[in-house]
Amino acid sequence: MTSNAEALTYDIAETDQAVVEAFGDRMVETLNSGALALMLSVGHRTGLFDTMAEMPAATSVQIAEKAGLDERYVREWLGAMTVGNIVENDPAGKTYYLPREHAASLCRKSPTDNIAVFAQYIPLLGSVEDDIVHCFRNGGGVPYERFERFHEVMAEDSGQSVVPALETDILPLVPGLIERLERGIRVLDVGCGRGRALNKLARLFPNSQFTGYDISGDAVRYASQEARALGNDNASFEIFDVSDLEHSDRPGTYQLITTFDAVHDQRDPLAVLRGIRKALADDGVYLAQDIKGSSHHHSDRDHPIGPLLYTVSCMHCMTVSLAQGGEGLGAMWGREKALEYFREAGFRNIDVHELAHDFQNYWYVCRP
Ligand SMILES: C[S@@+](CC[C@H](N)C(=O)[O-])C[C@H]1O[C@@H](n2cnc3c(N)ncnc32)[C@H](O)[C@@H]1O
16 A cells, blocks of 8 residues: 555656646745735725825835834835845845835726725625634635625725716716716615725716615615715615515616626625615616636636635635525626526626726626
8 A cells, every 4th residue: 555655756756857846936926826816905004004105215114113003014015025025125224115106006096997996805704714714614604704704895995996887887888877867866885895986976966866885784884874874865785685686576666776796796696686676677678798718617727816716706706695594606707607697697798898998707788
């Protein structure tokens, strides 16, 4: 009988050493990238990127002082940023500088997507690793409540990937929709989270009425507070389990229903879609943003953020559904399955759009 170590040694002798080494190098690179993603998240949450973006070359003491942080931690973080080639460190090793070209992808004032916002998903998912490993062994799922910062990070994510593009790119996907919103219609956002998108729409279209449903009390409270702060009298948010929408006694109420990334992690996605169809007026439109994928692993190999999306799916979207005894569809259910579900829910006329600024999502315009 051979031990595992002997078996492995034998196998390696039979393999292409160049491929073994190249793959090993790639794994080391992956370790470094994972570690850097964690430090990007820290840099975002502590405001270090924003602070450095507004400073000339400075010492760790000056940076820590300006950011109001502990110098020893800041210096070690600067070490990770320097060896990760994110921050420049002068040859004498005294000062640090965040190049403007790098700041463009890492700051709250970035003109493009701030990648440090998305980096927060790595520690967020890491915080439930023990629970996930338990589920691998025993089945079941990890409930929403275990993801402490989920709604905060999600709101920041959609706050930069959806909200700024609503008027310019997203609403124009439905011809005539802006005019209908200006005249005044009823709008429902299903799984609204912290309500950033709905509050923006409510501000833009004071003649329309906006309702947001979410199962999370925290998210709904936050959305309601923001509506009050913005003076959005035409927006209301309710704690509501949208699995029950199909039993609503107010069918055909809404002329526009939206879901922003809120179908695939449902306990029963098809029931939610049937509920959306029932709540929609016959001349209404359902606009769904959902993750771009193909429903086949091999077809997603060239996806620019495929590994990130499958990881988010496994460690959040799929598991929160399974935790409720649900279907566990997952974020990468893909276009084919999405179209099948939309049709099964009663939508006959479906257009699929991609937006130039958004390589992460499909935008489905569904009509009865
Ligand atoms: C991925 S998040 C998207 C949130 C928001 N639309 C956004 O883009 O920021 C999905 C949302 O669906 C909500 N949700 C999940 N299951 C739900 C249910 N059964 N009823 C209502 N909301 C639900 C979650 O609480 C979460 O806020």
